Amino acid sequence: MKERIKSIVEINDNKVSSSFGFFIQALILLSVITFSIETIPNLKPRTRIVLKVIEWFSVIVFSIEYILRIYVADSKPKFVFSFFGIIDLLAILPFYLSFGVDLRSLRALRFLRLFRILKLVRYNRAMNHFTRAIKSAKEEILLFLFITLILIYFSAVGIYYFENQAQPEHFTSIFDSLWWAIITLTTVGYGDVYPITVGGKVFTFFILMIGLGIVAIPTGIISSALTKSVDKKQDE
Structure with missing residues (x-):
C-alpha cells in the first residue's frame, strides 16, 4: 500500500x-x-x-x-x-x-x-530544470550576491561623501544613501534621489556601468547552469 x-x-x-x-x-x-x-x-x-x-x-x-x-x-x-x-x-x-x-x-x-x-x-518539469540549475550554481550565485552587497555598500559610501553637503536632506547618512545605491546598481533609477554635484554625477556614471554588469552576470550563470541541467537530463 x-x-x-x-x-x-x-x-x-x-x-x-x-x-x-x-x-x-x-x-x-x-x-x-x-x-x-x-x-x-x-x-x-x-x-x-x-x-x-x-x-x-x-x-x-x-x-x-x-x-x-x-x-x-x-x-x-x-x-x-x-x-x-x-x-x-x-x-x-x-x-x-x-x-x-x-x-x-x-x-x-x-x-x-x-x-x-x-x-x-x-x-512542472521545466521548473524542475530551473531548480536543479540553481542548486548546481549556488556557489557562484552566493559569491555574486556577496560581491553585490559589497558594491552596494561601496556605492552608498561614495555617493554620501559626494552629495552629503549638497543634499543633506537626501544623503543624511550612509544608511540613507543605501537606497540610492540599490536603485542605481539595479538600473531602476526611480528619480526620487539623484546627484547634483559634478563628482556625484561622474561617480554615478561608473556605478551605472557596474550596474549593467550586475544585471547581466546572474543571467549568464543561471543560463549556463540551466543548459547543463537540460543536457544532463537528456543524456540520462
Whole structure:
C-alpha cells in the first residue's frame, strides 16, 4: 500500500500519478485565484460562501497530500525540513492558525497562502530544470550576491561623501544613501534621489556601468547552469 501511494503522490510517468499532479496544479491555481478575488471589496455574501468552500476543500486536499508525503517519505524528518516539505506546510498553516480566531489580528498570515503557488514547482518539469540549475550554481550565485552587497555598500559610501553637503536632506547618512545605491546598481533609477554635484554625477556614471554588469552576470550563470541541467537530463 505504501509503495502504491508513493507511486501516485511522487512524480512518475504512470497515468494515475500524472492525473494526480494535474489535479493538484489546478487546485493550486484555483486557490490563488480565489485568494485574489477575496480582496475585491463589497463581494456578495453568496460569493464569499463559495470562496470559503473552495478554501476549505483546497486545505483538506493539501493537508491529505502533505500527510501522505510524510507517510511515504523514506526519511520523514528529512522531508519535513526539506524545501518542498516546508512549502507544503506553509500552504496549509495559515488556515489552521487562523481557525476560530479573528483574522484581523492574523491578517499577515494570509499572505503565506501565496506559498501554495510554489508547490507548482514540484509538478512542472521545466521548473524542475530551473531548480536543479540553481542548486548546481549556488556557489557562484552566493559569491555574486556577496560581491553585490559589497558594491552596494561601496556605492552608498561614495555617493554620501559626494552629495552629503549638497543634499543633506537626501544623503543624511550612509544608511540613507543605501537606497540610492540599490536603485542605481539595479538600473531602476526611480528619480526620487539623484546627484547634483559634478563628482556625484561622474561617480554615478561608473556605478551605472557596474550596474549593467550586475544585471547581466546572474543571467549568464543561471543560463549556463540551466543548459547543463537540460543536457544532463537528456543524456540520462
